[in-house]
Amino acid sequence: MDKPVLYLKNINILIWDSDGDTPAGDWLVVLWRSYDTGGSNNVISIPKMVEDNAESLRTQYLKWIYKLGEKKIKEKRIVDHLEIRPGLSYWWMTLLAEKFNYAKSPQIDDAIKLLAFEKWARGKRFKTLALTTGKAGFAKVLKFWCFKTGTNFQWQLIQEEAGSVSLPKKLYQSIPHLSQACISLVWHLIQSWPLSGVGLKEWRTTKSQVTFISYFLNLVPEALKKGRFESRYWAHLPDDLVRGGFCTNWLQLYVKSAHSSQTKAAKAIRDFNNDKTRKGSESHTTLDSFLSLEVVLKTLRDWSYLVLVCLRLSKLPSLAINESLDFTPLFQTDWNCSLKGQTAMSNVLYLNLIEEAMKLLPKQCIGVYLQENQPWEFALIHAWRVAGHARLIGIPHSSVRFWDLRYFFYPRSYQRKGQNILPMPDQVAVNGSAMMTEYLRGRYPSAQLVEVEALRYLYLEKKTTARRPTRKRSLGPLRVLVLGDYLPSNTHQMMLLLEKAFQSLPADTKIIVKPHPNCPVRTEDYPSLRMSVTMGSVSKLLPDCDVAYSSAVTSAAVDAYCAGVPVVSVRAPKTLNLSPLRSTKGVHFVSTPKELKQALDKTFATSPRIHRKKLFFRIDKNLYRWKKLFAKNSILEK
Numbered sequence: 137m138d139k140p141v142l143y144l145k146n147i148n149i150l151i152w153d154s155d156g157d158t159p160a161g162d163w164l165v166v167l168w169r170s171y172d173t174g175g176s177n178n179v180i181s182i183p184k185m186v187e188d189n190a191e192s193l194r195t196q197y198l199k200w201i202y203k204l205g206e207k208k209i210k211e212k213r214i215v216d217h218l219e220i221r222p223g224l225s226y227w228w229m230t231l232l233a234e235k236f237n238y239a240k241s242p243q244i245d246d247a248i249k250l251l252a253f254e255k256w257a258r259g260k261r262f263k264t265l266a267l268t269t270g271k272a273g274f275a276k277v278l279k280f281w282c283f284k285t286g287t288n289f290q291w292q293l294i295q296e297e298a299g300s301v302s303l304p305k306k307l308y309q310s311i312p313h314l315s316q317a318c319i320s321l322v323w324h325l326i327q328s329w330p331l332s333g334v335g336l337k338e339w340r341t342t343k344s345q346v347t348f349i350s351y352f353l354n355l356v357p358e359a360l361k362k363g364r365f366e367s368r369y370w371a372h373l374p375d376d377l378v379r380g381g382f383c384t385n386w387l388q389l390y391v392k393s394a395h396s397s398q399t400k401a402a403k404a405i406r407d408f409n410n411d412k413t414r415k416g417s418e419s420h421t422t423l424d425s426f427l428s429l430e431v432v433l434k435t436l437r438d439w440s441y442l443v444l445v446c447l448r449l450s451k452l453p454s455l456a457i458n459e460s461l462d463f464t465p466l467f468q469t470d471w472n473c474s475l476k477g478q479t480a481m482s483n484v485l486y487l488n489l490i491e492e493a494m495k496l497l498p499k500q501c502i503g504v505y506l507q508e509n510q511p512w513e514f515a516l517i518h519a520w521r522v523a524g525h526a527r528l529i530g531i532p533h534s535s536v537r538f539w540d541l542r543y544f545f546y547p548r549s550y551q552r553k554g555q556n557i558l559p560m561p562d563q564v565a566v567n568g569s570a571m572m573t574e575y576l577r578g579r580y581p582s583a584q585l586v587e588v589e590a591l592r593y594l595y596l597e598k599k600t601t602a603r604r605p606t607r608k609r610s611l612g613p614l615r616v617l618v619l620g621d622y623l624p625s626n627t628h629q630m631m632l633l634l635e636k637a638f639q640s641l642p643a644d645t646k647i648i649v650k651p652h653p654n655c656p657v658r659t660e661d662y663p664s665l666r667m668s669v670t671m672g673s674v675s676k677l678l679p680d681c682d683v684a685y686s687s688a689v690t691s692a693a694v695d696a697y698c699a700g701v702p703v704v705s706v707r708a709p710k711t712l713n714l715s716p717l718r719s720t721k722g723v724h725f726v727s728t729p730k731e732l733k734q735a736l737d738k739t740f741a742t743s744p745r746i747h748r749k750k751l752f753f754r755i756d757k758n759l760y761r762w763k764k765l766f767a768k769n770s771i772l773e774k
Contacts, residue, residue: 150166151166234510236576243467267290348503422492501769678696
């Protein structure tokens with residue numbers, strides 16, 4: 137990217153939201169996407185400022201979202217305007233309340249950074265603020281701030297690097313939200329119809345009183361080929377239940393991946409239900425199995441209701457956080473998409489599918505679902521209780537990141553008073569001390585937290601022994617395990633960084649890439665990087681590597697850290713620090729090829745592996761705590 141040239145004079149402050157070096161000039165530079173100030177007193181880093189004030193900034197943002205839902209329009213709170221079922225407000229299913237800054241709403245990161253900037257700038261006077269950015273919404277927020285503070289505003293628009301967006305998708309994004317919603321419904325029906333009706337007979341006639349709601353993802357390939365259900369999310373818990381003589385129901389949410397299709401998923405569900413070793417002990421179906429004309433008509437009814445609510449409110453309510461900072465330009469699209477666009481249609485489709493599934497399911501004593509606080513989960517909580525089922529338990533299956541805002545709400549949201557309150561499960565089962573600490577720091581009600589074994593990490597009970605338990609250059613080449621990300625953009629960023637650093641690494645360095653199941657990596661995309669790609673499990677790959685190189689977000693970095701493997705993680709200053717190892721000692725965070733090379737070079741030093749699983753997880757293959765949890769809900773005997 138060419139360096140922007142600023143034809144401005146007498147600038148007091150330059151906000152640099154761009155890659156590369158800042159242009160020379162007599163101004164105070166505010167770096168928006170870099171930690172590196174070069175030690176200059178005339179340069180400040182907003183990402184560093186965010187990390188230095190993380191607790192207060194997160195609380196401030198969560199409070200703003202809470203107050204937005206409580207805001208009254210025409211003498212009625214927004215949460216009440218959006219009541220889509222008695223006691224269920226659609227507000228909790230909107231993009232604003234979901235707070236998915238990792239993927240769906242990346243502009244949240246700019247909102248947090250703006251809070252940090254506004255706090256730093258409070259009481260200071262600037263003659264002119266010059267902004268270099270490619271984001272129009274961000275520029276409008278700063279323009280309003282300058283107007284309120286009496287500061288001249290200058291904006292230099294830059295062209296951001298174009299993403300790999302196909303022409304059909306560009307055309308789709310350019311049409312009105314109402315049209316996007318209708319097209320998305322038709323497309324979903326076309327793609328998912330092969331799943332319609334699959335497993336419904338087993339679901340309706342089940343004798344089980346235990347139901348798991350999980351994703352059709354992360355299945356063990358070897359078992360899948362044999363028509364047997366094994367999921368890395370749940371380890372051997374299903375087998376223990378079968379051996380104990382207990383039947384289980386499995387509602388699978390299909391997730392698109394490079395290794396599966398709806399047709400293949402339908403065959404797998406039939407195979408699971410016909411598995412002779414578990415015949416009658418497990419019943420499997422998918423959420424899309426409940427697709428029908430009736431469900432589609434109900435979905436269109438609910439979507440039309442949301443569109444009418446949007447029209448009744450006439451416009452997006454003011455999203456001003458204070459007198460000088462108004463986030464409306466950042467979240468206008470999220471609001472429209474949530475109430476009348478693709479997100480709205482998708483959410484109400486899930487709501488109706490889940491309601492149908494819960495209505496047809498015989499009364500259950502306990503339900504267990506993977507918890508990430510996504511919109512469908514709030515629909516599940518409501519539908520589960522309306523159908524008269526008993527206890528419902530949420531399971532965060534991996535790690536909880538400080539800046540993954542989906543897991544956190546302003547404390548007043550947890551109060552169980554009033555109408556249309558935040559839907560919450562009866563309990564949240566956390567998988568160790570680290571997750572327990574994060575939930576308690578977020579002020580989640582402690583009485584509703586219970587600690588269980590970390591199913592996904594049970595393999596750590598057996599210490600991962602490296603082929604070379606210590607590192608010396610003389611023992612052979614450096615072996616780097618690359619742990620990919622769920623998002624293609626994050627994976628591409630880390631691969632480009634590695635490709636640049638690879639040129640200065642020893643020629644015999646071995647690179648093994650383990651992509652995320654939903655984000656394949658092709659060797660031909662990185663021609664100057666000698667590497668091999670594998671879909672093997674992380675647990676089997678870790679013993680034969682010297683260092684793990686992870687994306688800025690992937691939870692697989694925790695696997696490596698707990699196994700005692702040195703971890704080098706990409707630091708993505710464009711976003712908040714979403715690493716599950718944020719603030720963890722001994723982890724190297726890098727953002728340049730030079731930093732990456734230096735971090736990898738350190739692994740040549742002799743360093744024994746120190747297993748750290750107890751710092752994160754409760755590990756016990758006997759699953760005593762899981763069994764105790766079921767026993768308390770009258771399912772299993774102690």
